[in-house]
Ligand SMILES: Cc1cc2nc3c(=O)[nH]c(=O)nc-3n(C[C@H](O)[C@H](O)[C@H](O)COP(=O)(O)OP(=O)(O)OC[C@H]3O[C@@H](n4cnc5c(N)ncnc54)[C@H](O)[C@@H]3O)c2cc1C
Ligand code: SF4
């Protein structure tokens with residue numbers, strides 16, 4: 001591990017000024033991803049600015065009925081927060097499906113959103129990887145790619161975003177409050193993450209030195225919501241496929257809905273085609289399956305992840321069946 | 335680069351100079367001789383290094399010692415009091431909740447954390463509705479999923495934790 005200096009930030013502005021001025025500096029929060037990367041040689045900063053004390057434990061009501069979550073709020077505290085459980089259960093479910101009790105006690109809201117891919121080649125500093133070493137190639141395309149993307153990938157990178165929280169935040173239409181050297185800006189989480197394209201080194205649209213200070217949720221969407229995660233073991237594993245869904249019904253018809261896939265792409269995947277197909281329709285079994293198929297029409301599979309297409313389709317249909325309640329039971333096993 | 339830090343470990347203030355790269359786990363084991371927390375994976379994946387920091391269970395392998403300056407750290411060795419082993423430790427013995435014992439200090443610290451979390455009403459992924467969580471087998475398994483046991487002592491571990499939580 002390369003030696004580094006450590007500084008504990010006392011205010012956001014000076015933390016931003018310090019990191020923005022030094023290309024080799026990085027923010028440190030709970031450390032559960034970054035310390036891992038320091039050990040693996042995936043990250044080699046020369047200065048760590050610890051922001052974990054900033055905006056910790058801060059969850060406040062907004063005048064519009066929404067909620068402001070401090071970037072340093074720990075995953076476990078957020079999941080257990082009574083207002084979150086009562087009004088944004090999707091968020092609690094997503095958080096509690098991720099990592100372990102010990103990790104959630106340390107992990108922060110911003111750190112979770114900005115955790116990096118679990119691609120095994122990315123995490124192996126001796127392997128080529130375009131995300132870590134631009135231009136070195138992507139061994140996952142023809143290698144071990146069971147966990148990799150089926151939507152929105154590029155020939156340069158087929159990694160997936162691992163965060164459960166991120167998928168839920170997109171479904172909740174959350175916005176990140178971001179402080180940069182030139183002041184504050186607001187970035188909808190739906191637009192925070194990038195597709196890899198020809199520059200997989202950047203996961204998000206944030207510039208070096210930009211600090212997430214808070215995440216704001218709009219007033220609750222209403223209706224019913226569910227986070228369902230499918231993985232290799234019952235607990236303590238990353239998603240193969242996950243679905244964050246919120247559905248509002250009226251008179252047997254889907255009034256409005258938000259559908260987001262985790263585990264399928266370089267970013268949480270808003271299933272806009274499926275949403276469009278169902279909005280204003282009766283959620284019959286046929287309609288649910290057609291909506292899922294519409295979203296997965298553009299799926300491109302690799303040697304090891306073809307299973308994700310039916311898994312994603314069936315998971316989405318099953319979650320929608322539960323949330324819409326009115327849909328008929330499946331007529332067959334197809 | 336070096337930093338002077340103080341950790342309150344198992345009730346005792348310990349001053350130590352650490353390289354900033356040192357994890358809390360390595361500071362405890364290699365610098366302070368506190369070997370109760372074990373290094374299994376060193377990547378947050380096994381839970382054998384679990385300690386309580388300011389009363390909350392965390393994995394000490396993914397925490398930098400310098401970032402914990404001033405913290406109160408409780409390891410499995412510090413759970414006992416004047417009356418002898420902690421109730422969780424006694425229950426582990428009574429329920430055969432270990433074989434080789436390597437994972438046990440982490441299991442025990444994690445279990446103490448779980449009991450506090452349940453008492454505080456924290457939900458888990460298997461908690462139904464808003465009711466106060468009850469320590470069923472499913473709840474214990476879910477809440478303890480960050481602690482692996484290669485000897486497979488899980489049935490005893492679940493029984494021990496349910497016994498103390500009852
Ligand atoms: C074994 C294991 C299993 C896991 N399983 C899951 C899982 O199933 N689901 C899941 O979603 N996650 C999982 N995780 C990942 C875990 O959720 C993340 O490691 C954690 O949320 C990161 O938060 P942190 O505060 O520790 O971030 P850190 O590690 O401190 O930081 C992560 C990144 O965010 C940057 N950063 C931190 N705070 C800010 C800020 N305020 N502004 C700008 N940049 C910032 C850091 O510079 C760094 O690049 C798992 C992790 C481990 C080790
Ligand atoms: S999928 Fe992306 S992260 Fe994984 S090896 Fe290829 S370029 Fe690297």
Ligand code: FES
Pocket residue numbers: 372373374375376377378379380381382383384393394395396
């Ligand atoms: S050694 Fe820390 S979790 Fe395995």
Ligand code: FES
Pocket residue numbers: 431432433434435436437438482483484485486487
């Ligand atoms: S008792 Fe041997 S690893 Fe758990």
